[in-house]
Amino acid sequence: MKTLQSLGFGLALTLSGAACFGAEAGFTSLFNGKDLTGWRGNPALWSVQDGAITGKTPADPANPGRSTLKHNTFLVYTNGEVADFELRLSYRIVAGNSGIQYRSKVLQEGEFGPIVGGYQADFEAGKTYSGILYEERGRGILAQRGQKTTVKPEIEIEQKGKKAKKADVQVTGSVGKSEDIQANIKHEDWNDYVVIARGNHLQHFINGMPTVDVVDEDAAKAAKSGILALQIHQGPPMTVQFKNVRIKKLSGGSAKADLEAIQGAWTPTQLIGNGEAAAEETLSAIKLDVKGNSYFVRSGDDEDGGTFEVLDGSTPRHMNVTTRKGDFVPAIYELSGDTMRVCYAVNGAARPTEFKSAEGTDHVLAVYKRVQ
8 A cells, every 4th residue: 555655645535425424513503403493394294302303294084094195295494595515414214205305495385384396315214215316396316226327408208199308317327236225224213314415416325325426417407506395295194303404515616615625634534546445554644734735645754745736617526636756646536524535546547437446447545534
């Protein structure tokens, strides 16, 4: 792993899941744990129980297998809209399905409460849809669980003899196997959900595992801001609960904002080169300092460094590193609060397109945590 240290991969930083998200610095709580101050919904369906936001649908006396709801309804956050953010919460669901609406809008006031449309981080009591990206009352499923997708402008199709439009969802890769993600979800118990939206790049995580990674390139449909809301679904009687709801505003992803966010001291939590992970003693010895467009890496008595630039206009974000010896190292990077991830190409390899290091790729993945 000497090569990793000499190339100064202390800059590699990101969010490879909730387990690496780092400290809670900068997060604001959206729920006081006592009542629904700051939230609006049908009080017959929404309450606070055992310190958690709780949505319950009653059974229909004439058909106990169904609730009385005739449409999906929502608990809407009323203290402002969201744009670029990282949202963290814990959820528990018994029967039915639910979701977290973001960058959404209230379409109308329904018989059973607000009706909302927009991006939804889906989850359910079943075993298929938890983690997907669904657009409620919009384009439908924009990424199945485990998929990395790019959403193109809608295309025209013929449906039942009539012309219609549908989302052009192109699968570009994978963030994991659907069955592995499901195996990591606790049935009818508390699970942690993270949603990250930055520009047109949308990511979901459950219990530290990425579930979808989406770039929405349909400029006419891709919402840049909107409300947050929590869903209860028509269908079988259900109970859903939410707690520890907190959010952090993120920069819009400009090169200038990212450069400011990268400044300071970092320490590695993960370092993988050509599929080989560095040992803990190697990680603990590495210290990275970023000052302006220069970086300095120290490992014991060894010092190295160089310069770098972050670039606008690409997803994932691009970074170019020049080592002290003059080696050019193209990279991609992500920022999430106090965690950074960078994947570098060494030995003349092409710039990575995903945050992954496998044997023979000459790609180096590094995850760093800010030193407080």
